[in-house]
Amino acid sequence: MDPLTEPSTLRADGLALRFGGTRALDGVSLRLTRGVTGLLGPNGAGKTTLLRVLATAVPADDGRFTALGHDPRTAAGRLALRRELGYLPQTPGFHPDFTAFEFVDYVAILKELTDRGARHREVRRVLDAVDLSDVRGKRLKRLSGGMRQRVALAAALVGDPGFLVLDEPTVGLDPEQRMRFRDLIAQAGEGRTVLLSTHQTEDVAMLCHRVVVLAGGRVRFEGTPAELTARAAGRVWSSAERAPGALAGWRTGMGTFRNIGAPPAGADLLEPTLEDGYLLALDGESAEVTA
Numbered sequence: 422m423d424p425l426t427e428p429s430t431l432r433a434d435g436l437a438l439r440f441g442g443t444r445a446l447d448g449v450s451l452r453l454t455r456g457v458t459g460l461l462g463p464n465g466a467g468k469t470t471l472l473r474v475l476a477t478a479v480p481a482d483d484g485r486f487t488a489l490g491h492d493p494r495t496a497a498g499r500l501a502l503r504r505e506l507g508y509l510p511q512t513p514g515f516h517p518d519f520t521a522f523e524f525v526d527y528v529a530i531l532k533e534l535t536d537r538g539a540r541h542r543e544v545r546r547v548l549d550a551v552d553l554s555d556v557r558g559k560r561l562k563r564l565s566g567g568m569r570q571r572v573a574l575a576a577a578l579v580g581d582p583g584f585l586v587l588d589e590p591t592v593g594l595d596p597e598q599r600m601r602f603r604d605l606i607a608q609a610g611e612g613r614t615v616l617l618s619t620h621q622t623e624d625v626a627m628l629c630h631r632v633v634v635l636a637g638g639r640v641r642f643e644g645t646p647a648e649l650t651a652r653a654a655g656r657v658w659s660s661a662e663r664a665p666g667a668l669a670g671w672r673t674g675m676g677t678f679r680n681i682g683a684p685p686a687g688a689d690l691l692e693p694t695l696e697d698g699y700l701l702a703l704d705g706e707s708a709e710v711t712a
């Protein structure tokens with residue numbers, strides 16, 4: 422799959438949504454293709470709001486989008502899109518006394534899988550896909566946080582949706598669980614359009630083919646992870662003292678400072694990371710990292 426020649430599966434133009442005086446989305450336009458796109462942004466950037474709009478949980482005040490060819494502004498378009506949608510919200514509404522199987526089965530019923538036998542096979546399939554077959558009879562309140570996240574992912578995968586919206590699915594997971602989750606998301610991204618909101622730049626570097634940076638309700642960057650990293654080329658340097666002109670800078674474990682911004686002449690340049698490119702894309706918005 423070549424991301425440059427892949428056709429757009431989602432097109433959003435000028436999406437806007439206000440909460441009182443807050444412009445949570447302030448004219449968001451973007452294109453998604455099949456594969457996993459990472460959505461990065463500081464707290465309050467509008468990520469959850471954007472995902473809720475794209476998951477048809479809330480309508481935008483202005484702008485429009487189509488996903489998998491469906492336009493959710495009509496009731497028929499909304500229904501068609503919801504039938505092809507898997508949504509893992511930031512705080513999944515679990516009933517703690519449901520077992521893992523019952524919860525996913527309940528979601529499958531909501532997704533109109535009416536044939537009981539076929540539905541139960543599908544529930545077993547997705548629980549198996551997230552490696553939870555052994556605990557499918559356990560109540561959710563007895564599962565660890567990481568297991569509950571996997572139950573939520575299984576619920577999002579029910580019915581093999583073509584469009585997956587995942588809101589910070591790796592939050593609260595330990596590094597080993599996060600690695601397993603990345604693998605599951607990468608598998609889910611094969612042939613599907615996946616939009617993954619995260620604060621983890623490593624998640625994006627390791628599994629996304631595209632990345633969108635959102636801040637203040639606006640898209641600050643849209644491109645490949647390599648392009649975001651390349652933005653920081655020649656703009657990351659090391660110094661013995663805190664560099665007053667740096668956009669962001671912090672003391673490393675080695676005792677030296679790692680600085681981002683316009684380097685002074687003769688600076689000792691460092692290899693940039695995706696996180697450096699991300700902080701530069703925010704252009705100072707939330708990039709005052711001082712330690």
Ligand SMILES: Nc1ncnc2c1ncn2[C@@H]1O[C@H](COP(=O)(O)OP(=O)(O)OP(=O)(O)O)[C@@H](O)[C@H]1O
Binds near residue numbers: 440
């Ligand atoms: N239901 C709501 N009522 C009022 N304000 C809201 C509501 N939902 C979001 N907001 C505001 O809209 C802005 C965007 O919030 P949103 O939750 O989309 O950001 P986010 O990027 O997901 O943040 P985080 O990374 O902290 O989850 C914030 O200023 C938030 O306070």
